[in-house]
Amino acid sequence: MQCRHFLNLLDLSATELKQLIQRAMKLKQLQNTGKLYQPLQGKTLAMVFEKSSTRTRVSFETAMIQLGGGALFLSPRDTQLGRGEPIEDTARVLSSMVDMIMVRTFAHQVIQAFAKYSSVPVINGLTDQCHPCQLLADMQTYFECRGEIQGKTVAWIGDGNNMCHSYINAAKQFDFQLNIAAPKGFYPNQALLKANATHAQLLKNPLEAAANADLIVTDVWASMGQEDEAKKRQQAFADYQVNAEVMAKAKSDALFMHCLPAHRGEEVSADVIDGQQSVVWQEAENRLHSQKALIEFLFSVSV
Numbered sequence: 001m002q003c004r005h006f007l008n009l010l011d012l013s014a015t016e017l018k019q020l021i022q023r024a025m026k027l028k029q030l031q032n033t034g035k036l037y038q039p040l041q042g043k044t045l046a047m048v049f050e051k052s053s054t055r056t057r058v059s060f061e062t063a064m065i066q067l068g069g070g071a072l073f074l075s076p077r078d079t080q081l082g083r084g085e086p087i088e089d090t091a092r093v094l095s096s097m098v099d100m101i102m103v104r105t106f107a108h109q110v111i112q113a114f115a116k117y118s119s120v121p122v123i124n125g126l127t128d129q130c131h132p133c134q135l136l137a138d139m140q141t142y143f144e145c146r147g148e149i150q151g152k153t154v155a156w157i158g159d160g161n162n163m164c165h166s167y168i169n170a171a172k173q174f175d176f177q178l179n180i181a182a183p184k185g186f187y188p189n190q191a192l193l194k195a196n197a198t199h200a201q202l203l204k205n206p207l208e209a210a211a212n213a214d215l216i217v218t219d220v221w222a223s224m225g226q227e228d229e230a231k232k233r234q235q236a237f238a239d240y241q242v243n244a245e246v247m248a249k250a251k252s253d254a255l256f257m258h259c260l261p262a263h264r265g266e267e268v269s270a271d272v273i274d275g276q277q278s279v280v281w282q283e284a285e286n287r288l289h290s291q292k293a294l295i296e297f298l299f300s301v302s303v
């Protein structure tokens with residue numbers, strides 16, 4: 001089988017990504033009319049989760065049910081992966097039975113190996129390096145609320161983590177300016193930043209990054225796998241909270257996004273995440289619609 005994978009946002013062209021967002025909005029409308037659209041009858045998605053999840057699991061599983069197929073939840077605790085069966089062997093076996101595989105794991109190399117040995121499309125449901133599915137939902141949400149994001153200014157405030165890296169890729173693919181404020185020692189990958197210098201830059205502090213922004217985004221200070229560093233990170237990030245003062249620097253109609261789960265009082269104040277400018281619930285719901293469009297797309301280009 002000739003198949004396309006979705007390991008990061010660069011695996012689709014800018015045109016394909018824009019079409020996918022349009023399709024996601026169509027599929028959302030269709031779902032809301034109550035009409036059944038089930039082109040994937042008899043198809044199966046395997047979901048390998050080496051980290052916890054609420055949104056990713058529920059959105060992928062629901063997406064497959066709505067499209068007429070089924071999804072299997074696989075965790076290392078109850079598969080042979082947890083007992084040391086190699087990724088390569090697992091990828092070969094799973095892909096001989098299912099039609100698509102979603103993987104959430106730690107090292108990005110794991111999903112790359114998975115894709116190499118899989119005969120069906122592999123989707124990145126988050127690695128330590130990036131979280132491209134979240135960006136599909138974020139871009140759909142921006143588009144629904146404000147229209148085109150091209151030429152707009154987005155501020156990333158907080159950890160230079162997997163989400164930040166996907167925002168850097170999105171800045172290039174969707175052609176917006178990304179202003180990043182992160183504490184020293186927590187900057188995003190320097191090579192990625194350098195390669196996207198036309199679209200992404202590091203600024204001195206949150207207020208500078210937020211200036212005139214159309215969208216402000218943040219994420220947890222300690223990602224999954226960094227729980228031991230939580231205390232140290234709370235100190236390092238203390239001045240990097242998205243609060244009313246930061247939002248006031250942005251445009252008056254600026255939106256606030258967060259991939260969730262969120263920690264009120266840490267990376268975002270309660271008044272911001274629960275306030276008028278926050279679109280986090282719409283953003284979370286759009287994981288479902290944008291991933292339906294992604295699954296449909298990957299099936300359509302894999303022959």
Ligand code: CP
Pocket residue numbers: 052053054055056057126134259260261
């Ligand atoms: N945003 C996100 O990926 O959430 P989960 O960890 O709940 O899947």
Ligand code: NVA
Pocket residue numbers: 126131161162163219220222223224259260261
């Ligand atoms: N940066 C966070 C995102 C969670 C969806 C993490 O990796 O835990």
